[in-house]
Amino acid sequence: MGKLDDRVIIVTGAARGQGEQEARLFAAEGAKVVVADVLDSQGEALVEEIGADAGVRDGKGGALYVHLDVGREEDWQAAVATAKDAFGKVDGLVNNAGILRFNELLATPLAEFQQIIQVNQIGCFLGIRTVAPEIADAGGGTIVNTASYAALTGMAYVGAYAATKHAVLGLTRVAALELASRRIRVNALCPGAVDTAMTNPAQLDPGADPEAARGAVAELYRKLVPMGRIGTPQEIAALALFLTGEDSSYITGQPFVVDGGWLAGVSVL
Incomplete structure (x- = not known):
């Protein structure tokens, strides 16, 4: 028996990196995973791999691919409709998609700052707003937002990214408060x-x-x-699984730092 049997979960930015490992692990734990990304060929190849994996051949897990630009409201609506057509419901979301640009704050072009906001912050907001009603209709579930180590501290040369990840943490806390009565738990991953x-x-x-x-x-x-x-993407996926499954059933509105101790402080050794 898998930890996510009978769950239908959308994972954004799932064609590679952390999202890929989350999709693989969730399917292995029995979930139907909606692999969402703009990297169509990589996403489709991943779905084929997941579908062929021996761990999901019993029909308890699996995946489908949807093209999703997280900054576009119409893409979210289409992705949810596709997921419901295929699996009948949606009861989980991992807002994993994000972009990072390295630049000194005073040298950051406005267009670059806005692009990062569109993907990291607005993408997260649209995901919550679009998917939460479906999760509520399914009887409740979970949303896991990917914030960052940089959501809890400053970091030079990633000012736009850090600003959006601070915002994601704020969205997580507000969503947790507003959605608790609808049986939806909302937490944030903060990878280093x-x-x-x-x-x-x-x-x-x-x-x-x-x-x-x-x-x-x-x-x-x-x-x-x-x-x-x-850290490894598999280690981040393991925490996403914990926050998506019943092992975290009394946890909501919290940031979970997974950074090898980086945020703990400065070592003199």
């Missing part, structure tokens, strides 16, 4: 450095050596993080 292409864009450079790129980032976080390493 995670070994994905968003943290390390060099992974996407076809001319770069991916192992060298990973090695340089790994060395940086070996020094910064008390546990001496960067």
Whole structure:
């Protein structure tokens, strides 16, 4: 018996990185997963893999792909309609999609700042507003928003990103208060450095050596993080599973930091 049997969960930004691992884990735990992204070929390939996985062949898990630009209201409406047509309901959401740009605050163009707001902040808002009524109609469920380590502290050169992630945390708390009576729990993941292409864009450079790129980032976080390493997408997915399943049944409105101890403080050693 899986921890998410009979659940139907939308995961945004699920074609790669943290979202991919969340989709894989949720399906393995019995959920019907709606893999939502703008990376169509990668998302469709992931759904094929999940469908062929031995862990979901018993019909208790599975996946479908929907194209979803989280900043577009019409895309959200279409994604929910597709999910309901396929599975009959929606009772969970992981607002995972997000973008990161590195730039000094005073050098950040307005268009770049607005783009980050559109995806990270407005995308999260639209997800909550569109999906929460469906979750309520299904009898209740969960929303997990992906905030960040940077939602709880400052970080130089990611000002726009940090601003949006602070906003996501605020949305999470308000949604938890307003949706509790509708049997919807809302919590936030706050990852630190995670070994994905968003943290390390060099992974996407076809001319770069991916192992060298990973090695340089790994060395940086070996020094910064008390546990001496960067996190893995699988570790973030495990926390998303906890917040989506019944193991967290009395938890709502909370940020959950998963950062190897980075936020705890400064070490002099």
